[in-house]
Amino acid sequence: MSGSSRSEKKRRQDDRQRRLAAAGIQVPQKVTATNRTPLIVIAVVLAVVVIVGAVVLYQRSKTTSVDPTYTATAAGAVVTAGSGPTVVDVYEDYLCPLCDRFEQTYGNEVTTALNAKQITVRFHTIAILDKSTTPNGYSTRAADAALCAVPAGIYPKYHKKLFESQPAEGSAGLTDDQLIAFGTELGATGDFAGCVRGTTHDAAITAETNTSAGTPALQTNGQFGTPTVAVKGAKINIGDADWLKNAIAGK
Known part of the structure; x- marks a missing residue:
C-alpha cells in the first residue's frame, strides 16, 4: 500500500472514530500483548452486545412501517412535527449512516408517538458531511429537498424516503432529478x-x-x-x- 493510500485510510479511520465519539459511542482502545486476557473478555462481551443489538434491530425492522398522520411546519432549517406536550429535538444529516440506523431503530416508535400527539419533534436539518461525497455537497442538497417537502405536503414520508435511499459516503449522492422524482412519487404539490x-x-x-455544532x-x-x-x-x-x-413519562 502506498504512503498516500495509508494516509487516506488513516484519515478515514480517525474521522469515523471522531464521529462515533461525538454520537456518544465509545471505541475500544488497542491493548498490548500483556493484556491479552482482558482483550478476550472484552471481545466476548462486545460480541454478545453486537448479537443482542442485531436481534433487536432485526425484530424492529420486521415491524410493519407506521403510516405518518402528523403534520409538519418549517422555520429556517428546523421542521416542527406533531403537537404533543413532550418536545424532542433531533439533529440529523441525511448522509449520516448512524442517522439511518437511528431511523431504522426508532422511526416507527417516534412516528407512533407523533401520531398519538404525545410528542412534538423538532427536526434540525444539519449538513456536516458535505465533504463526504464527490462532488461535495450532497448533505446540503438532501437537506434542502427535505425542507422543500414541507410546503409540498409530503415531509413525513419524504424524510423516511431519504434515509431508505441513503447513498454511500464517497459516492456522488443522489441527483437533483432523483430527489425530485421521490417527491413526485409521494405526491408533492406546488413547485417542488x-x-x-x-x-x-x-x-x-x-x-x-x-449553531447546532457550536x-x-x-x-x-x-x-x-x-x-x-x-x-x-x-x-x-x-x-x-x-x-x-x-421522555414521554417525564423521566
Missing part, C-alpha cells in the same frame, strides 16, 4: 422541483449547522455529531432503548 433546484434553503441549513450542550467531549437527540435541551443517550418512553 423548482424549490429543489433553486437551493432555496442553503443559507438556513448552513446557519442551523453552525452548542456545548449538544457536544460529547467537545465534539458535535449526528444523530443527536435532546430532551428539554439536554443531550440524551439514544443507546438506551427506553429513551423515548422515558
